[in-house]
Amino acid sequence: MSAGELIFLVWNDLVGISRTRGVPVAEYERRKQHGLGWALAGQSMTPFEDLADNPWGPMDEVRQTPDDETRRRLVLRPDFPPLHLALCDSLNLDGSPWECCTRSFLGSALADFKAETGLDLHIAYENEFALFAEELGWAAPFSLDAVRRIAPFADLCVAALIDAGLGLETFEPEYGVGQFEITCGPAAGLAGADRVVLTREVVREAARQSGLRATFTPKPAPDAVGNGCHLHLSFRDAEGRPAAFDAEGPGELSEVAARFCAGVQRHVAALCAVTAPSPISYLRLGPHHWSCGYDIVGVQNREAAVRICPSPAADPAERGEAFNIEIRFTDATASPYLAIGAIVRAGLQGIRDGLPCPTLVDGEPDDMSEDERKERGINRLPTSLEEALDAFGKDERVTGWFTPTMVQAYTALKRHEVRLYAESRPQHMCQRYMQVY
Numbered sequence: 001m002s003a004g005e006l007i008f009l010v011w012n013d014l015v016g017i018s019r020t021r022g023v024p025v026a027e028y029e030r031r032k033q034h035g036l037g038w039a040l041a042g043q044s045m046t047p048f049e050d051l052a053d054n055p056w057g058p059m060d061e062v063r064q065t066p067d068d069e070t071r072r073r074l075v076l077r078p079d080f081p082p083l084h085l086a087l088c089d090s091l092n093l094d095g096s097p098w099e100c101c102t103r104s105f106l107g108s109a110l111a112d113f114k115a116e117t118g119l120d121l122h123i124a125y126e127n128e129f130a131l132f133a134e135e136l137g138w139a140a141p142f143s144l145d146a147v148r149r150i151a152p153f154a155d156l157c158v159a160a161l162i163d164a165g166l167g168l169e170t171f172e173p174e175y176g177v178g179q180f181e182i183t184c185g186p187a188a189g190l191a192g193a194d195r196v197v198l199t200r201e202v203v204r205e206a207a208r209q210s211g212l213r214a215t216f217t218p219k220p221a222p223d224a225v226g227n228g229c230h231l232h233l234s235f236r237d238a239e240g241r242p243a244a245f246d247a248e249g250p251g252e253l254s255e256v257a258a259r260f261c262a263g264v265q266r267h268v269a270a271l272c273a274v275t276a277p278s279p280i281s282y283l284r285l286g287p288h289h290w291s292c293g294y295d296i297v298g299v300q301n302r303e304a305a306v307r308i309c310p311s312p313a314a315d316p317a318e319r320g321e322a323f324n325i326e327i328r329f330t331d332a333t334a335s336p337y338l339a340i341g342a343i344v345r346a347g348l349q350g351i352r353d354g355l356p357c358p359t360l361v362d363g364e365p366d367d368m369s370e371d372e373r374k375e376r377g378i379n380r381l382p383t384s385l386e387e388a389l390d391a392f393g394k395d396e397r398v399t400g401w402f403t404p405t406m407v408q409a410y411t412a413l414k415r416h417e418v419r420l421y422a423e424s425r426p427q428h429m430c431q432r433y434m435q436v437y
Contacts, residue, residue, distance in 0.1 A: 006023065007073075052409075157203055179227065219280045229331045242320035261325060274410075385414060
């Protein structure tokens with residue numbers, strides 16, 4: 001390491017952006033205990049240049065304090081400086097978690113889930129993104145041609161992801177122009193969410209060093225193929241055995257997993273304000289997009305908000321290993337810590353309340369008649385961020401998982417984004433979000 005090398009202290013804020021302050025590597029050990037100061041009002045920065053109305057104004061600060069287990073130093077190319085970073089918790093001056101720290105919010109939800117169920121939650125993401133450069137033209141969807149055109153980037157990115165220990169499983173071309181997907185294996189608790197943040201930053205860095213731009217935005221353009229960010233959850237007991245699977249249960253869901261899914265389904269409209277939290281998120285969410293437009297739960301149904309993913313194993317003794325629950329109403333404009341934390345809270349509430357397993361739906365609800373959907377209790381997801389925020393504000397269970405200050409700050413921030421969108425054109429706003437994410 002050179003004397004001039006920087007290590008970046010990184011935190012993921014309410015709009016899902018990795019903010020940072022850098023310090024010389026020689027200063028890192030000193031900074032580990034108390035971190036670096038950051039104004040409270042910084043948590044109310046929009047994805048752009050705006051600062052939303054907030055409870056703090058010019059007063060007070062938190063300490064962005066690195067978690068040493070997240071530290072990574074990645075050399076992608078010898079002619080570029082290394083990517084050296086550590087993820088942070090936002091702590092009060094007395095060392096306690098700040099009420100608006102997204103990472104601490106998830107940590108608290110996971111701790112409650114563990115305490116009340118005895119289970120560990122394992123987290124994995126599918127990250128879809130698009131690459132942009134003048135020389136990147138059209139290629140057939142899912143084709144070998146599409147991925148070989150960007151081979152130097154792909155090799156650079158894959159090597160860095162492996163070096164970072166992020167559990168890389170697949171790198172594949174997708175449906176859209178210049179669109180690709182990276183999947184990483186599950187990790188327990190906070191480490192699973194940390195993988196998402198680190199993966200996105202590695203992809204962006206590999207793109208920069210390859211003369212490309214990478215974006216995880218949910219909609220690069222109003223008529224473009226959208227980028228999803230599907231969340232996979234599985235449960236493990238104290239002995240490490242899978243706990244979401246039951247061969248005799250509906251959809252092979254165990255009782256605890258069925259109740260978890262029911263809790264998520266019950267609160268899905270309010271959850272959208274946290275999991276699909278930008279105005280352009282709703283250009284992607286909707287029927288016939290293979291994202292989701294209704295609050296259904298279904299086995300292998302890619303139009304479901306919650307998709308049950310069976311194991312490919314034929315041996316009944318092994319079927320629980322790969323069995324998982326996929327949350328499909330998420331995108332990368334959300335903080336993964338905030339989104340997963342809210343979903344865990346919703347699922348835990350379903351477990352506490354002993355909710356019955358949701359009705360499992362096959363097919364596309366939009367093809368059903370309105371009367372049939374009503375009879376089966378199928379509801380449309382919010383069709384705009386404004387509608388999602390209204391649902392969030394009305395669901396006292398959901399808002400009760402956050403402190404009043406966090407509700408105030410988050411709602412004001414997202415209402416500000418709604419206004420920015422309303423005052424512009426969808427094409428222009430898609431371009432702005434593409435540049436940020």
